[in-house]
Amino acid sequence: MTHDDGGTAALTTIVMLPLLLVVLVGVLELGALRAVAQRAGAAADLATIVAVGDQDQFELAQSGKLRLAADAADVARDYFARNLLATTPALGASANAIAAAADIASFPTAPSFDPLTGARYDRPTLRLIASIPVRTPGFAALLMPAVTTVTIQSVSSPR
Amino acid sequence: MSYWRSDDRGMATLETTLMLVILVPLLFAILEFGWLTQRWLAQDGVALQAARYAGELGGDRPELRSYIQEQLLLVGIEPGRVIVEVEPSNIAWREPVRVSLRTDELVAIPFLFTTTVAVRSTAVARGEVNQ
Numbered sequence: 001m002t003h004d005d006g007g008t009a010a011l012t013t014i015v016m017l018p019l020l021l022v023v024l025v026g027v028l029e030l031g032a033l034r035a036v037a038q039r040a041g042a043a044a045d046l047a048t049i050v051a052v053g054d055q056d057q058f059e060l061a062q063s064g065k066l067r068l069a070a071d072a073a074d075v076a077r078d079y080f081a082r083n084l085l086a087t088t089p090a091l092g093a094s095a096n097a098i099a100a101a102a103d104i105a106s107f108p109t110a111p112s113f114d115p116l117t118g119a120r121y122d123r124p125t126l127r128l129i130a131s132i133p134v135r136t137p138g139f140a141a142l143l144m145p146a147v148t149t150v151t152i153q154s155v156s157s158p159r
Numbered sequence: 160m161s162y163w164r165s166d167d168r169g170m171a172t173l174e175t176t177l178m179l180v181i182l183v184p185l186l187f188a189i190l191e192f193g194w195l196t197q198r199w200l201a202q203d204g205v206a207l208q209a210a211r212y213a214g215e216l217g218g219d220r221p222e223l224r225s226y227i228q229e230q231l232l233l234v235g236i237e238p239g240r241v242i243v244e245v246e247p248s249n250i251a252w253r254e255p256v257r258v259s260l261r262t263d264e265l266v267a268i269p270f271l272f273t274t275t276v277a278v279r280s281t282a283v284a285r286g287e288v289n290q
Contacts, residue, residue: 009174024185028192035196039203046207050214050285054253075285082255082283 022142029138036090037150040132043083044102048126048156051076055158056108066158068108068124076104076126092133092147102130123157184271191266195276201234202241202260203280209243210258210282217288218256219245227260236262250286257283 051072059067069075081099088095105114107125114120114127132150140146209227216223223245228238244259259281267273 028189031193031196035200038200042203042207046210046282046284049211053214053285053287079255079283079285083281086279086281 025138025141029136032090032138033134033136033148033150036087036134037132037152039087040084040130040150041152041154043087044080044128044130044152044154045156046083047076047078047080048128048154050079052124052126052156052158065109066124068106068126068158070108072108072126073104073106076128077102080104080128080130090135092135092149098130098132102128104128117153119155121155121157125155125157128152128154180270184268187268188271191268195264195266195278198236198262198264199278199280202231202236202262202278203282205230205234205236206258206260206280206282209260210256210284213245213256213258214250214284214287217286218250219248227258250288252286252289254286255283256286257281 054069056067077099081095084095105127107121110123112121133147136148231238242261246257250256262278263275264278266276
């Protein structure tokens with residue numbers, strides 16, 4: 001009887017240990033993925049905030065109204081790449097390539113309508129949507145994709 | 160019977176030892192790396208806000224240093240342990256400014272290792288002051 005119990009314990013260990021490791025690796029990788037996605041989202045937020053911080057000076061002087069600078073989308077793309085650089089080791093593509101592929105739309109005057117998201121903006125707005133390929137070696141070890149793509153969105157308006 | 164009982168005790172000791180050697184490092188690894196990630200994200204948030212503020216101030220100013228200290232304290236990081244770099248120290252309108260924060264965090268996993276991990280956060284914003 002005691003001998004049998006030992007066998008059961010050994011069997012349980014053999015079955016449970018791989019299961020435990022799979023769950024552990026999955027949870028750790030998911031946590032790392034969330035952290036990188038959060039960091040990329042913060043990079044996008046800072047990029048759009050920086051871009052809307054600059055106004056069309058002529059328009060402001062003439063009418064006193066806020067209007068995004070003509071190069072707002074380019075500025076957002078540039079600063080998105082700069083702020084993604086710190087996360088590069090965890091990314092499946094270069095920061096510049098991710099920023100270049102990002103869908104950045106400028107709505108310099110208000111009100112405006114975003115044809116992609118269906119949102120209506122009551123202030124001049126800059127919208128950024130980017131697909132971030134994140135390296136997930138833990139998922140690859142579990143026969144899942146080695147790169148997981150996370151989509152982030154950021155919208156900013158000047159005050 | 161006493162022979163088997165003696166064996167059981169041995170098995171129990173072996174199982175407990177294995178559990179301690181495997182599960183304790185595992186538990187501490189989860190706690191330590193979770194804590195490290197939390198610190199990293201919190202420090203990142205401070206770096207982002209500090210970069211924006213540096214853009215508004217026109218570079219590295221005493222107000223920026225005070226602000227970083229306050230924000231680090233708010234997220235539970237001892238400011239004295241953080242190395243702050245602002246490059247360049249003076250910026251003009253529309254010029255980029257980079258704020259970097261670095262903390263050396265101790266990671267200790269029982270039975271495995273104790274090491275120091277450098278937690279780095281960097282954010283780049285744009286000068287908003289026409290100096």
